[in-house]
Amino acid sequence: MTSSQALVEIRDVNFSYDSRPILKGINMTLPKGKVIAVMGGSGCGKTTLFRIIGGALKPTKGHVKIDGQVIHDLSQQGLYEMRRKMGVLFQFGALFTDMSVFDNVAFQMREHTDLPEEIIHDLVMMKLNAVGLRATHGLMPAELSGGMARRVALARTVALDPMLILYDEPFAGLDPISLSVVGNLIRKLNDALGATSVIVTHDVQESMKIVDYNYFIDSGVIVAEGTPDEIRASQMPYVRQFVNGEIDGPVPFHYPGGNYKNDLGVSA
Amino acid sequence: MPVVKSIKAIGHRTIDVVWRIGYASRFFALTLYYSGASFRRFHLTIKEMFASGVMSLIIILVAGMFVGMVLGLQGYETLKRYGSESALGSLVALSLVRELGPVLAALLFASRAGSAMTAEIGLMKATEQIAAMEMMAVNPIARVIGPRFWAGLISMPLLSALFSAMGVFGGYVVGVVVIGVDEGSFWSQMQSSVDFQHDVLNGVIKSFVFGVAVTAIALFEGFDAPPTAEGVSGATTRTVVESSLAILILDFILTAFMFRGD
Numbered sequence: 001m002t003s004s005q006a007l008v009e010i011r012d013v014n015f016s017y018d019s020r021p022i023l024k025g026i027n028m029t030l031p032k033g034k035v036i037a038v039m040g041g042s043g044c045g046k047t048t049l050f051r052i053i054g055g056a057l058k059p060t061k062g063h064v065k066i067d068g069q070v071i072h073d074l075s076q077q078g079l080y081e082m083r084r085k086m087g088v089l090f091q092f093g094a095l096f097t098d099m100s101v102f103d104n105v106a107f108q109m110r111e112h113t114d115l116p117e118e119i120i121h122d123l124v125m126m127k128l129n130a131v132g133l134r135a136t137h138g139l140m141p142a143e144l145s146g147g148m149a150r151r152v153a154l155a156r157t158v159a160l161d162p163m164l165i166l167y168d169e170p171f172a173g174l175d176p177i178s179l180s181v182v183g184n185l186i187r188k189l190n191d192a193l194g195a196t197s198v199i200v201t202h203d204v205q206e207s208m209k210i211v212d213y214n215y216f217i218d219s220g221v222i223v224a225e226g227t228p229d230e231i232r233a234s235q236m237p238y239v240r241q242f243v244n245g246e247i248d249g250p251v252p253f254h255y256p257g258g259n260y261k262n263d264l265g266v267s268a
Numbered sequence: 269m270p271v272v273k274s275i276k277a278i279g280h281r282t283i284d285v286v287w288r289i290g291y292a293s294r295f296f297a298l299t300l301y302y303s304g305a306s307f308r309r310f311h312l313t314i315k316e317m318f319a320s321g322v323m324s325l326i327i328i329l330v331a332g333m334f335v336g337m338v339l340g341l342q343g344y345e346t347l348k349r350y351g352s353e354s355a356l357g358s359l360v361a362l363s364l365v366r367e368l369g370p371v372l373a374a375l376l377f378a379s380r381a382g383s384a385m386t387a388e389i390g391l392m393k394a395t396e397q398i399a400a401m402e403m404m405a406v407n408p409i410a411r412v413i414g415p416r417f418w419a420g421l422i423s424m425p426l427l428s429a430l431f432s433a434m435g436v437f438g439g440y441v442v443g444v445v446v447i448g449v450d451e452g453s454f455w456s457q458m459q460s461s462v463d464f465q466h467d468v469l470n471g472v473i474k475s476f477v478f479g480v481a482v483t484a485i486a487l488f489e490g491f492d493a494p495p496t497a498e499g500v501s502g503a504t505t506r507t508v509v510e511s512s513l514a515i516l517i518l519d520f521i522l523t524a525f526m527f528r529g530d
Binding site for chain 2: 054056079080081083084086088090091092094095096097098107108111112
């Protein structure tokens with residue numbers, strides 16, 4: 001995907017844990033105002049890429065540029081300044097369990113701004129109203145269902161109106177109604193804020209409803225990319241297996257191993 | 269070759285230990301470096317003082333009372349042999365202020381508040397709360413670790429003082445009220461034998477040092493805990509074991525410097 005209005009540019013990003021390569025030459029361009037999905041099976045490297053975009057990991061080669069700045073070249077201060085313009089939704093919300101819903105959403109406002117409490121109160125109520133959970137402001141995270149916790153975390157993620165929002169598996173473990181609600185909110189909030197959203201997920205059906213563009217990663221490389229319509233029409237075996245949830249294909253059912261007969265002690 | 273294997277294993281273990289000591293030292297240095305927020309936003313520290321200090325009060329007070337009562341009984345039995353029952357107040361007070369107050373209060377603090385700190389921070393890490401904070405451009409060392417560290421440091425001498433006070437009261441109840449030691453000699457002997465600088469102040473210094481050790485160990489173990497149920501449980505156990513050993517070893521070193529046989 002190319003655009004002159006790119007917010008995030010990922011160029012030839014490689015990453016290895018010790019000597020085990022995880023990402024091999026990833027190139028992506030994420031334009032402003034778009035919702036982009038990064039998909040792939042478990043262990044394909046998409047969470048590593050997510051962490052590299054967030055500045056939590058440094059690539060072994062290549063770079064990630066956000067709003068014109070190479071994120072992993074920034075100082076601690078610079079990285080924190082950049083992160084103030086980013087919102088991150090973790091897989092299970094990561095709400096602070098010792099704080100109420102209200103305090104969770106107000107957290108960044110209190111940490112990063114000098115706004116008076118009355119204004120923070122109004123802003124928190126507006127954010128919670130946007131996710132349909134204004135009435136839960138007095139509850140503790142333990143009193144929320146999984147879907148509600150995800151929505152509160154979403155309100156907290158957009159508390160400071162970020163320009164870039166990163167979602168790590170936002171649909172994991174949600175019931176069908178919560179799934180649609182969260183998907184819908186991701187799209188609406190992105191459009192309302194004029195932000196750019198990156199969704200790391202393996203939920204094909206839900207993400208295809210809301211995203212503008214998809215990247216498929218397998219074994220650390222981008223194997224396919226395109227708009228949801230292009231992906232649905234794709235004849236690539238990997239994409240077909242992933243989109244249709246086929247049991248066997250380029251991603252084999254059996255974990256690679258030795259000869260089955262040998263394991264059973266049966267001579268050929 | 270089993271010998272080579274053993275040497276390799278020892279080498280690996282040594283490197284691990286040295287690496288861990290370095291990591292812990294860096295963590296401790298960063299905690300001190302980012303301590304400003306704990307004082308600028310003192311309400312965060314007060315909240316943690318409630319969690320670690322106030323919530324430990326019951327166990328400290330009850331334990332102090334019973335330790336004092338046992339001291340009263342045992343002390344009376346021993347002193348009676350030499351006809352020095354009137355020195356019971358001195359024995360109870362000096363034992364508590366110099367030694368038992370700081371040491372036992374710190375051991376109880378390690379098992380009650382230290383383990384709770386480790387488990388809380390370990391779980392915060394396992395549930396990605398620490399990572400979330402970092403991604404929100406909030407330094408977790410400054411926001412989570414600093415206030416807990418200073419809260420532990422401030423709470424420890426106060427808890428130790430309360431432990432000693434309750435112990436003295438327990439010794440009084442058993443010695444004076446139950447056994448019948450003369451009340452006047454109990455208090456006057458205590459007053460004349462306990463020196464503020466030599467006994468009380470040294471006890472406070474001890475409890476302060478124990479507070480640093482217990483809180484630093486508890487916070488580091490929590491922060492370093494593998495993000496699994498087993499990891500958090502192991503870290504909590506290590507906090508209690510390492511803190512208890514640190515308290516006893518530091519107590520010997522401090523006692524050797526403070527009370528060199530005088």
